[in-house]
Amino acid sequence: MPYTLRVYDTLTKTKQVFRPVTPGRVGIYLCGPTVYDKAHIGHMVGPVIFDAIKRYLVYCGYQVTWVVNITDVDDKLIQKAKQRGISMAQVAQENTEDYLANLRGLGVDQIDQMPKATEHIEEIVRFIQDLIDRGFAYHSDGDVFFDVAKDVNYGKLSNRSADSQQGEGGEAAVKKRSPGDFALWKAAKPDEPAWDSPWGPGRPGWHIECSAMSRRILGKTFDIHGGGLDLVFPHHENEIAQSECCHGQPMVNYWMHNGLMRAGAGGKMGGRGEREAPQATIDTKISRSKGAGGLADLIAEHGGHTLRFFLLRTHYRSTIVFGPEGLAEATTALEAFTRYFERYERITGQSFYDVTPVQRRQDGDQRTDSDGSPHELLAEVARRRDAYLAKMDDDFNTGAAISELFELLRSLNKFIDQHDLDDPAAREQDLLRTLQRATVTLRELTWLLGLFCSAPDDQAAAQDSFVEPLLALLVDLRTQSRQRKDFATADQIRQRLSELGITLEDRKDGTVWRLP
RNA sequence: GGCGCCGUGGCCAAGUGGCUUAAGGCAGCGGAUUGCAAAUCCGCCAUCGGGGGUUCGAAUCCCCCCGGCGCCUCCA
Numbered sequence: 001m002p003y004t005l006r007v008y009d010t011l012t013k014t015k016q017v018f019r020p021v022t023p024g025r026v027g028i029y030l031c032g033p034t035v036y037d038k039a040h041i042g043h044m045v046g047p048v049i050f051d052a053i054k055r056y057l058v059y060c061g062y063q064v065t066w067v068v069n070i071t072d073v074d075d076k077l078i079q080k081a082k083q084r085g086i087s088m089a090q091v092a093q094e095n096t097e098d099y100l101a102n103l104r105g106l107g108v109d110q111i112d113q114m115p116k117a118t119e120h121i122e123e124i125v126r127f128i129q130d131l132i133d134r135g136f137a138y139h140s141d142g143d144v145f146f147d148v149a150k151d152v153n154y155g156k157l158s159n160r161s162a163d164s165q166q167g168e169g170g171e172a173a174v175k176k177r178s179p180g181d182f183a184l185w186k187a188a189k190p191d192e193p194a195w196d197s198p199w200g201p202g203r204p205g206w207h208i209e210c211s212a213m214s215r216r217i218l219g220k221t222f223d224i225h226g227g228g229l230d231l232v233f234p235h236h237e238n239e240i241a242q243s244e245c246c247h248g249q250p251m252v253n254y255w256m257h258n259g260l261m262r263a264g265a266g267g268k269m270g271g272r273g274e275r276e277a278p279q280a281t282i283d284t285k286i287s288r289s290k291g292a293g294g295l296a297d298l299i300a301e302h303g304g305h306t307l308r309f310f311l312l313r314t315h316y317r318s319t320i321v322f323g324p325e326g327l328a329e330a331t332t333a334l335e336a337f338t339r340y341f342e343r344y345e346r347i348t349g350q351s352f353y354d355v356t357p358v359q360r361r362q363d364g365d366q367r368t369d370s371d372g373s374p375h376e377l378l379a380e381v382a383r384r385r386d387a388y389l390a391k392m393d394d395d396f397n398t399g400a401a402i403s404e405l406f407e408l409l410r411s412l413n414k415f416i417d418q419h420d421l422d423d424p425a426a427r428e429q430d431l432l433r434t435l436q437r438a439t440v441t442l443r444e445l446t447w448l449l450g451l452f453c454s455a456p457d458d459q460a461a462a463q464d465s466f467v468e469p470l471l472a473l474l475v476d477l478r479t480q481s482r483q484r485k486d487f488a489t490a491d492q493i494r495q496r497l498s499e500l501g502i503t504l505e506d507r508k509d510g511t512v513w514r515l516p
Numbered sequence: 517g518g519c520g521c522c523g524u525g526g527c528c529a530a531g532u533g534g535c536u537u538a539a540g541g542c543a544g545c546g547g548a549u550u551g552c553a554a555a556u557c558c559g560c561c562a563u564c565g566g567g568g569g570u571u572c573g574a575a576u577c578c579c580c581c582c583g584g585c586g587c588c589u590c591c592a
Binding site for chain 2: 407
């Protein structure tokens with residue numbers, strides 16, 4: 001391969017050349033949600049970036065298996081179920097459905113498997129028994145704990161020493177040998193959901209499900225393990241401890257952690273509604289305790305494309321400040337693309353969304369004109385494409401790659417301007433063909449990020465109603481005024497529409513209108 | 517207290533030793549285009565929190581300071 005993929009690895013704190021365990025194949029495990037409450041935008045950072053990463057790896061020719069787990073048994077789920085007087089399974093199901101719907105809303109459609117902890121209890125029990133047999137875990141009055149002191153490598157991911165850990169206090173602490181020990185299995189209290197085990201009825205502790213399920217699906221050593229930065233400790237640290245002590249081999253070759261999201265000044269995570277307290281901005285961290293839950297509203301209000309673009313605009317390891325200003329800017333920036341799509345369709349008669357993207361990476365592809373000679377535009381486009389790919393190769397720098405998208409857009413618009421393709425009379429077949437071929441690359445590169453994959457349906461409402469014929473009428477009247485040089489009337493129509501948020505653009509091939 | 521991150525133009529944001537004479541976006545200004553607009557194109561708009569050091573060369577490495585933030589307890 002003429003290119004080299006580099007991935008930042010949290011364990012070594014360096015960018016590493018990417019080499020899969022099995023040539024040609026990649027296994028990715030991303031820590032999904034514990035489904036005790038509705039999803040919020042912060043939960044989507046990982047899924048969106050990994051969705052783009054999977055697309056990219058597939059584009060580069062890898063056969064990728066991407067797993068996102070659902071943790072559907074946990075103290076918080078139990079607590080929630082009690083509060084609401086429903087079963088834990090119901091709580092889990094509701095919130096899982098909410099999570100899935102939001103993933104769809106953001107165009108995350110590359111996940112291959114979404115295993116649930118409760119469906120892997122046997123595997124989990126087996127895993128725990130193995131750890132006990134190997135002397136890394138101990139049974140204590142119905143609970144099973146991982147014995148941190150037995151793991152000489154404990155703390156390597158988060159750079160902590162085992163004995164400096166406080167561990168959770170409370171009643172469990174009494175049963176532990178050391179405060180840093182963590183539960184693999186928790187004995188069931190009355191009224192709690194429980195499964196049989198060699199240690200009595202109980203349920204898995206947090207962490208163990210990921211070790212068990214990743215092994216089951218991806219193997220003892222797999223390529224990429226992802227999650228939010230907040231999971232480095234204790235979750236991933238404990239996963240490594242469990243898996244590596246159990247298997248005696250590395251669990252993961254590349255640990256990838258996305259940055260966390262923060263609410264910007266005045267930002268509200270849930271979309272509508274007042275903030276709970278005037279002081280809410282003091283705690284700018286986005287946490288589930290802040291009464292999030294309006295992600296569906298957020299998607300409905302701003303559109304999945306915009307949110308996805310907003311997330312991809314910032315490097316995945318950085319903190320993303322989420323707020324209305326950033327969202328508004330993303331919306332504006334994105335409109336340049338949709339305007340191009342409309343322009344492209346007017347000129348070629350083909351919808352951008354119907355353009356078939358190139359699905360496989362081909363660096364340095366020399367595209368030529370129909371007569372076989374290299375075309376200036378196509379050469380320029382190929383350069384942009386290579387620059388884009390180089391940025392993606394460098395730890396999936398989507399923000400930098402997006403800058404090439406804007407450059408590409410400029411090249412395309414410039415070509416149209418230079419050849420006056422807005423004028424139907426100037427539309428020679430060769431020029432149109434070149435434009436179409438160049439646009440394939442824009443399609444290819446936006447597709448890779450999962451942007452503009454399908455036509456937005458937000459205009460559908462307007463088209464179903466009176467809006468379209470009404471606007472057609474006004475535009476016709478205005479066009480007639482302009483032909484009569486009655487600009488006062490024409491401008492009045494445009495002005496009044498503008499006050500309604502409707503923009504008119506007079507182009508060589510007619511007047512087009514745009515809703516707010 | 518321990519571990520770690522960040523501070524780039526008015527705002528957002530790439531870049532982390534020379535190939536960047538600091539990408540891209542938003543906003544702004546000037547021009548082309550337009551009946552006028554809108555859109556589009558062209559041009560303009562930063563020496564990288566402060567100080568010191570290493571180096572032939574630093575936004576990029578080291579030290580100190582100032583200012584933000586995260587984790588160490590549940591969190592994507």
